[in-house]
Amino acid sequence: MIICSSATSFGASTVVFEIVLNTMLCLYSNMRFSKREKTAILKTWIAISIAFAIFMTDNFSSILSWQFLVNIILAGVTAGLGVILHEVAHKYFANKYGAYAEYESNDQMLLLTIIISFFRVIFAAPGAVKIIGHLDRKERGLVALAGPLCNFLLGLIFLALFFVLSPTLRPVASYGLIINSWIALFNMIPALSFDGAKIWEYNKLTYFGTTALIIILFLSQVPLKLF
Numbered sequence: 001m002i003i004c005s006s007a008t009s010f011g012a013s014t015v016v017f018e019i020v021l022n023t024m025l026c027l028y029s030n031m032r033f034s035k036r037e038k039t040a041i042l043k044t045w046i047a048i049s050i051a052f053a054i055f056m057t058d059n060f061s062s063i064l065s066w067q068f069l070v071n072i073i074l075a076g077v078t079a080g081l082g083v084i085l086h087e088v089a090h091k092y093f094a095n096k097y098g099a100y101a102e103y104e105s106n107d108q109m110l111l112l113t114i115i116i117s118f119f120r121v122i123f124a125a126p127g128a129v130k131i132i133g134h135l136d137r138k139e140r141g142l143v144a145l146a147g148p149l150c151n152f153l154l155g156l157i158f159l160a161l162f163f164v165l166s167p168t169l170r171p172v173a174s175y176g177l178i179i180n181s182w183i184a185l186f187n188m189i190p191a192l193s194f195d196g197a198k199i200w201e202y203n204k205l206t207y208f209g210t211t212a213l214i215i216i217l218f219l220s221q222v223p224l225k226l227f
């Protein structure tokens with residue numbers, strides 16, 4: 001039993017390492033995006049950035065101010081980037097396993113995300129990567145795992161940036177860390193069509209290991225006193 005357990009543990013950590021490495025490399029690979037897909041990505045990036053900028057705004061009367069524009073840029077490089085790279089990571093791994101994958105935005109949900117952000121609530125279901133082709137249980141699990149791990153990786157980068165950026169730019173790192181670890185955690189819900197459900201179905205140890213790492217990253221905001 002012990003040998004079996006440690007072998008499973010080694011296999012899972014190798015998979016996690018490969019996912020992290022490949023998610024980093026996917027930023028530089030020659031992925032193909034259709035014109036429709038590029039438009040969907042741009043729409044999602046803009047809508048998510050606006051929604052999070054509204055969410056960050058203390059006073060709604062400042063929505064026509066320069067400060068709001070700064071908030072949009074801040075949300076764009078933290079939340080917007082996190083959501084887009086999450087979807088691109090799914091696409092990259094689906095392509096890797098021989099399936100065709102294309103991101104499709106859900107425009108009604110994007111609009112709803114903006115509207116409810118005025119009530120200080122963020123519920124983002126921006127769209128999904130449509131996959132055409134056969135993937136087995138393991139491949140489906142790894143394609144799902146790529147999304148939350150991409151946000152985990154981004155969160156780690158923002159955590160490192162927190163220690164090197166000047167105090168003026170530190171909010172970028174703080175928001176980046178909190179939002180990306182939150183996106184990762186939210187997607188680990190092991191139910192419905194969340195990534196977590198497919199990872200749970202693939203390998204329980206990978207599910208718990210990844211979730212634990214994400215929780216540790218999310219909680220790092222407490223000792224750092226980010227807010």
Ligand SMILES: [Zn+2]
Nearest residue numbers: 147148187195
């Ligand atoms: Zn996902």
